Amino acid sequence: MGTAPGLCTRLQGIYQISTQVGLAYTPAAMPIDIDIAHVARLARLDLTAEELEGYKAQLGVILDHAAQVQSLEGGPREESAHPLGIVNAFRQDERRPSLDRDEVLSQAPETENGYFVVPPAMEAE
């Protein structure tokens, strides 16, 4: 990609922007082994064995492409956050109305006395 410019016929200059980055990627640089059942457990997704196999194959293809991020060379970089550098935005510490509790609870599958109801956290003995 990027070797066949066809969009510019009347150039007034060509600029190579990046000098900091080398992109050297070898597809099989890192074999990707996915313990898909473990990942599904972490994600709280109750999938069948057949579904898990299907997703495992697709994730392998996507991750093989995504592993190109490992081709980035050059010095250490900060991880970026907000493009405008906004950090720690606090609102004024003052009272204000909150959402109506009944209206909020009306959307829950099961409630009791103003609480959300769920089954026990652990199996009964």
Added chain:
Amino acid sequence: MTLHEMTIAEAGGRLRAGEVSSSDLLEATLDRASRTEAQLHAYLTIDRERARGAARQADAELEDGLDRGPLHGIPVALKDNMCTRGVETTASSQILAGYIPPYDATVTRKLKEAGAVIVGKTNLDEFAMGSSTENSAYGASYNPWDISRIPGGSSGGSAAAVAVGSAFAALGSDTGGSIRQPASLTGVVGLKPTYGTVSRYGLIAFASSLDQIGPLSRSVEDAAFTLEAIWGHDPMDATSYAGEYPNLSAALNSGVSGLKVGVVRELAGEGYEPAVESAVSVMVDKLSDAGAAVVEVSLPTFDIALSAYYLIAPAEASANLARFDGVRYGHRGEGTTTESLMARTRAEGFGPEVTRRVLLGTYALSAGYYDAFYGQAQKVRSAIQEDFARAYGIVDVLVSPTSPTVAFEAGARVDDPLAMYLSDICTIPSNLAGHPAISIPIGLDHQNLPIGFQVMAPALGETVMFQVAAAVESLAGFADRPILEELAS
């Protein structure tokens, strides 16, 4: 020209001249929807009664001399991942079937305050994950230019509605191109503003560091009207920008003389349709003739932007979508323990693409893989920002195709996630950098399918972006509208 084909500027002129009422505009819009929805499925919900009430109020206010601005009395649509108090909001997911939000998103509130009439909620790929609107749990949307094709995505319903005239403008959300790519594929204007300028409060989160709401419209000027109505600092969004906002209206008639336009070398070549490249090249020549200095710019990190995006966006999604667990709202599956109930709820409620991305993101964040995938992707993101910064030291804007291809056939990419992901290759870099970018329709290919032209600008560079976009619109002279056989209403 019939009412449903007008721009907001044209309709607003008629409205203020007393030639039409907001109710007339709304009825024309609803009639257009009723004749096209069976073919397009742009909407998930059309709220006729609320809309009629809002139109009557807009008319009464105008009669009393209260004019709320350009959107006053104009029928608009909202993508169904933006909360509307009292109106079902599903994000096209089964897991939110029947969900009635207890509050309005900030953009919903701002549209109402601007006097806009909200027609309904438009279809999207589930949780905005997709590039074709085929991932909707409630059925795909189709392209009004050719109903065997997709309208792009994920804001495909908004794009189809604006293109066909069942809304004057619509809001979409853009995480990796989800406003600009469908705008390109349906022949309308669509833009993603600078990250932080439009509040995300009440937007159902996909990838919080990338998500940004923006307008789809039938003209560049309408896009400016809509953006000015919805943007601004909001204390409800911790990432909201509190400084000075760019002036848009001043930019629309300034031309491009003296501006420096950079053509991105990496966004061309293999995988790009010849008709798209040729139309973009013609427009670049026209900009040059109009007085812009055109240079080619190479930003090598764009070649790995897609890879970084498909680690960062799913990683954030896997965290954001943890809230859908069958406890506080939405669908609940069966389970004898809290954990089994949650796992069943999520397996039943999420469609295949959402499940795929939650798994992908969970993997990329999991112990042992974080540094190789997510951490490295964040470094690529920084490198892309550095490349952009160097480019904007040389040029005022960058241009490219919006999409490598025109609208593709329904079903063509559903079984190949990677091919679908490549739809967003031109749009993703601006999301990773948090920069504004706009797509403007510039022509049709030999099959009468629209081609879009993308203008990218630095953070808070909306003024120069609109300046170039208005020039592109004027130089393209694109006035075609889709010819869709109307069905009886």
